[in-house]
Amino acid sequence: MVLEKLGSSLYDAIRKVIRAPIVDADLVKELIRDFQRALLQADVKVQLVMELSQNIEKRALDEELPPGISRREHVVKVVYEALTRFVGEKPMPLEIMPGRQNVLMLIGIQGSGKTTQAAKLARYFQKRGLKPALICADTFRPGAYDQLQQLAESINVDFYGEPGEKDPVALARRGVKEFGDHEVVILDTSGRHKEEKSLIIEMQQIARAVKPQEIILVLDGTIGQQAAAQAMAFNEATDVGSIIVSKLDGSARGGGALSGVAATGAPIKFIGTGEKIEDLEAFVPSRFIGRLLGMGDIEGLVAKVKEAEVQVTDKDVNAMLSGKFTIADMYQQFETMRSMGPLQKVLSMVPGLNYQLPQSDLDVAEERLDRWKYIIESMTVEERENPKILNASRTKRIARGSGTEEREVRELIKQYNAMRKMLRQLKGRRRMLQRMPFKLR
Helix, strand or coil, rough: CCCCCHHHHHHHHHHHHHCCCCCCCCHHHHHHHHHHHHHHCCCCCHHHEEEEEEEEHHHHHHHCCCCCHHHHHHHHHHHHHHHEEEEECCCCCCCCCCCCCCCEECCCCCCHHHHHHHHHHHHHHHHHCEEEEEEEEEECCHHHHHHHHHHHHHHHHHCEECCCCCCCCHHHHHHHHHHHCCCCCEEECCCCCCHHHHHHHHHHHHHHHHHCCEEEEEEEHHCCHHHHHHHHHHHHHCCEEEEEECCCCCCCCHHHHHHHHHHHCCCEEECCCCCCCCCEEEECCCHHHHCCCCCCCCCHHHHHHHHHHCCCCCCHHHHCCCCCCCCCHHHHHHHHHCCCCCHHHHHHCCCCCCCCHHHHHHHHHHHHHHHHHHHHHCCCCHHHHHHCCHHHHHHHHHHHHHHHHHHHHHHHHHHHHHHHHHHHCCCHHHHHHHHCCCCCC
């Protein structure tokens, strides 16, 4: 989960307030101390921490309670609102105009994860029905062309690059012309340090040549407070329209990066939350803080389900209700679940579950899904269609082929029979079944 250590510390502090028999000045002061400790450990500037603390304490103790709101609820609301303003307050969506070319130019220092974020951004727009393309204009770093090409192929996105070309400006111009019929053209440029004047000039020349709709700065979330200085330096050199803060998957210094960049007024529009190509999300401060405090993110969860959702026909529903639900269908359900991301990330969006499930339990659940997937892949088509034929010898063969034990194969069959029984009991609830987030044959 994003900034897990910071989030669990803040969640524990909030729980003290929720569980306390009485909310008084002493409890608020204890809450403030817990918050200060958590934010300082996350590399947030001392001055910002003090300003936030004073604001929370003053509002929590001095503000008149709105009608129907208890002191306890008021304190939680004050903390939530203060932290939301702390990281940006309002979401700043990236405006893309469908049906025309939108050029996005990525900049940032070497090692910030810029090339990976370019591919993630392409995948983000691809999932939303747009036609993206990737251009490698990084003529400086060895391996940049091969890396971006492989990432583009992995998500089936068109790619342009010229190995050996030394002029990134001309290359960028040709690439943008090549993809005139694509809606989102993402340009990956060479990594730069703010002190390297020649590279800053090159960045400005590319921008003039391709006239990007938006210039996106990629910042490494693990560098903490230094992110603010980078944001300011690049903003002075060119017209930065967006910021992606990368590597926020468990970074101890991520709080410093987010708060530092927000303090500059630069708009954070995306955050990278993991290593997988799907791990990029639009940055909505209120939703982000809600998850951090253990309040969940229902809107984000619904969006993930919709991305994975496949409409089921009446014919499919009739087949399900009559018991024609095969192991192949269950396999498709597992695949859809995994496409939503790791269980921990999905469960972090459910209010109250963020920090309550032990990591060991989540790891076991993830591992079990993986092993069941291998078991199903080791079955023949006939066995998936008609599990009743799975006798002892077939079970032994499947276990051997999937690298699992026979009891695990039997456990999967038991789970399948339970799901099949449940579906047969759902007769009459057709409307719900037609919205189930998994694909049937």
